[in-house]
Amino acid sequence: MPLLEVKGLKTEFRIEEGVVHAVDGVSFHVESGETLGIVGESGCGKSVTAMSIMRLIPDPPGHIAGGQILWKGKDILSMPDDAMPDLRGNEIAMIFQDPMTSLNPVFTVEKQLGEVLEKRFGLKKEGARARAVEMLEQVGIADPSERIKAYPHELSGGMKQRIMIAMALMCEPDLLIADEPTTALDVTVQAQILHLMKKLQEKVGAAVILITHDMAVVAETCDRVAVMYAGRVVEFCDVYRLFEETKHPYAFGLLKSIPKEGLTKEDSLATIEGIVPSLIHPPTGCRFADRCFKARDRCRSEDPQLRDVGDGHLTACHFPIEEGDE
């Protein structure tokens, strides 16, 4: 049994113009201890998927309209509301893109870490402080017994993200969901944070869902990858297959549009023409068809389902990439 299995998840938002089908039939699973990357461009539904797993979709305007989210076999969506706080944090923890806004600006680091330690471990004052200092040390914060007295605005972005990681992993969750954890950080700090996450993940034995738009970060950190486009998973496979035997034309185009080492201005970059379709009135058939160089009539009428094209490599495409496609 996988640790987490998402089946046919649908999350919608009602807005003035209509219903936005932000996540529209998403399925994937995460095994214990592995790192799954969810990758896609803005608006593809990757963050909404994560928020749905945590049941943090603001309702209204949003709601989960269908599907199942099986956590160790039990459906999160049918759990009573009062079971959620225990699940969040203890079993599934989350860190967000913007460490600037995820910490409470009016409390010190000590107070914020202390709250978690008290609730979860019943630790108070001295005990909580000692444990918090130890956690900060583990996430590589210099001078932790001083830093713990700081307010969030006194810390750099990298330090705040380290504290978020400390907080998330303090309760030794089985799954950490990290939503663009390094996007707001400088590249030298990004490398440090990714390394830190890996180290602590191994120590705690947690699985990680890493949500990102950056294919290089995926290559660097993930075991398996789900590529999302317009509210759907279009490719789901291990990281080597994604980069070396890409099947879906969208993933293929995305990988080709990254400037590669040694490319010069004489070679123009591959692009994906056109724009993402409306999620209020998504087109019939494949949502990528209008931008796809392989699209045929069938793609515009028949919706491709996620299917196995060999050895557990899943793709939602009628005409997957073959050798020789460019």
Added chain:
Amino acid sequence: MTSPILQVEDLKKYYPIRGGVIARKVADVKAVNGVSFDLYPGETLGLVGESGCGKSTLGRTLMRLEEPTGGRVLFEGKDLAHAKGKELFDLRAEIQMIFQDPYSSLNPRLPVRDIVIEPLEVHKMGTASERLDKVVALCRRVGLKEEVIGRYPHEFSGGQRQRVGIARALALEPKVIVADEPVSALDVSVQAQVINLMVELQKELGLTYIFISHDLSVVEYISDSIAIMYLGRIVETGKKETIFSNPTHPYTRALISSVPNPDPRKRRVQVAIEGETPSPVNPPSGCAFHPRCPFAVEACKKDVPALESFTQTDDPRHNVACIRKDEIEPHFKN
């Protein structure tokens, strides 16, 4: 050898920090602290560094969007940093800017036509109908259809908005364009479209670019030469090939090895560098990089190292600001 189109000499931009009851100046933030470089016609200079290193301030200061605290900016021999009145007005048409955020750099109350026509009106170029023709031609050139020029910015996607920004920058037929993180707010696939457009325009119009970015893979693709900034100063310059195959300054090395590789078989096992960029309000003494530098010695804490020619590579433009540049082992790219 061709002479530079733009020469920046010891350019400085300090911002005062005020404190106390009468808001006296108590210190300076030296955002740009003595920067010099040459820009050659038809080339792209990639200006790279992490947040707070002063790269955007440098871009804005050499355009005179910020008043320089010191130094000179020579455009074809004329000093833009000290120009006044008519001379400044005319010089401004020669250097234009593309901004990072295509959402906030376009006036939301103006249709695209008016946004692009504005520089032409300010500089009184041609008659009204000539101006309009020019706007249509510009929009077409950057890939916007004629029928959309009456629309407002919010009706466009990020990529299209950036095309509007490019059309506006091109309106006065400038020779130099300063592009400050022009693709960072865009998705990867759209990013490639905008970069391709910028490269095409450069070839077609002979433009010279200063391309400011924190994204090394984009910079490697688009640049001819590169300048690396750290805390208000340039620490290394050189041809693109030199910087990427022979990075010499310890910071450049760390920066380049911190970039993740889009190939799962080339994962890094080590972190290239620990720590974060210190605050520019209170920078370290001597070489600002010394607290993070694996090669630092006592002398590095004393004097600011000058940006000097590095002769071990056969790139005449290769300059490095490090007192140990000749002793530390060459960097081998993995």
